[in-house]
Amino acid sequence: MDPGGPESQRQSLVSGNLWSTETSVSMSDLGEIKTQMQSQLRHLQRMVAELKNSTTQDRMRYEELFRQMTASKETMKSTEFRLTNLQKFVAAQSDSANVTKKQVADNYNESKTVATAIELELGQLRGQIETMNRSIQELATVRGGAAAATSLPDNVMQLFDAVDRQLGVYDTRLAEMDVRFQVIESTSYNGVLIWKITDFLRRKDDARNGKTLSIYSQPFYTSRYGYKMCLRVYLNGDGMGKNTHISLFFVLMRGEYDALLQFPFRQKVTLMLLDQSSDRRHLTDVFRPDPSSSSFRRPQTDMNIASGCPMFVPHDAVLNSPYSKEDTIFIKCVIDTSDLN
Structure with missing residues (x-):
């Protein structure tokens, strides 16, 4: 039989068609597998993220x-x-x-x-x-x-x-x-008090606005068993000194040992606004108690009526001066204890 005859050509044509069909099926499967793998890869990437x-x-x-x-x-x-x-x-x-x-x-x-x-x-x-x-x-x-x-x-x-x-x-x-x-x-037990008042301008404004008219110092004593006292200050003034002066008052307080002390209170009181510069030009006021005043009799309540200086120091003398530094002033009180036992 002639290899190049009609029969041989038919066989070749049939074989070529079969190979073409098998190849197209294989390529289709590969495309589907590739798509599935890409989908799984994206899913894995999302899981990793x-x-x-x-x-x-x-x-x-x-x-x-x-x-x-x-x-x-x-x-x-x-x-x-x-x-x-x-x-x-x-x-x-x-x-x-x-x-x-x-x-x-x-x-x-x-x-x-x-x-x-x-x-x-x-x-x-x-x-x-x-x-x-x-x-x-x-x-x-x-x-x-x-x-x-x-x-x-x-x-x-x-x-x-x-x-x-x-x-x-x-x-x-x-x-x-x-x-x-x-x-x-x-607390002092030698008749001397140094009172540090911070935030001076704010406290003065509080007094001017009626929020806090006055403030009290901590108590101090003439001795361990002596008179109990404190100071009271009106930073915006009180009475004749209102709005123009600092008013400073001495207050006699009821103490634990009043029964052993002599009344009325008669000790000399020295009040000072301290100069914070090296000049030490302290502003000072001194008074002796009036024995007839109820302020110096034996206290029947926690405090007697305050007594002192309604026009202690003018505001103009304090502001922007050596008496007020870093918005702080110092007040000192000295009680004469020389004649006390």
Whole structure:
């Protein structure tokens, strides 16, 4: 048979058609597989992006919680330091010769009670800090778990809120103790008072606007068992000195040992506005008590009627002068105790 004959050509044509059909089927399958692989690849890429985003968010939340825990630790250390200082001060006051026995006992017992309560509460605070530490460690360990990543931070934040509230209570109570101790520490028992008045302009405006007409100094004494006294100042003036002068008054107070003292009060009183420059040109006013005045009789209430100088110092002499620096003035009172036993 002729290889190039009609029969041979028919066979070749049939074989070519079969190969063409098989090739077209294979290419179609490959296209479908390629499409499926691309779809799966995009799906995997989305999953990877979501995992990265979730990991980043968990890391940020972990870092924020760690930062807040560190800040809480520092605040607790500061509170403990203040508490330690206050306890030392209370202990020192118990042996101080400058405070009467009754004042020492009252303030020491009260302060000791407050300090003990704060110590107990600080113990609870330490426990909460430890709980937060464990929670944060757990968060770092199971950060890949969706349930832990969503529920744990809420619990930790609740602990932080509780700690913040407790620290606010501590700050308030410690501030109150600071004020009480400052009064005790600054109390004079030699008949001399130096009174520092800060925020002078604001306080003067408060007096002019009627918000706070006058302010009182801390008490001071002629001796440990002597007369109890204080000063009262009207920064915007009172009576004849209103709106033009500082008015300064001496106040005799009811003391623990009045039954042992002589009345009416007769000691010479020297009032001064201190010059804060090197010149030391203090503005001074001196008076002797009037024995017939009710201001110097034995006090029947906490304070007698104030007596002193309604036109103590003109405002013009104080503003922009050596008597007022950094918005602060100093007033001094000296009681003549030379003739007292």
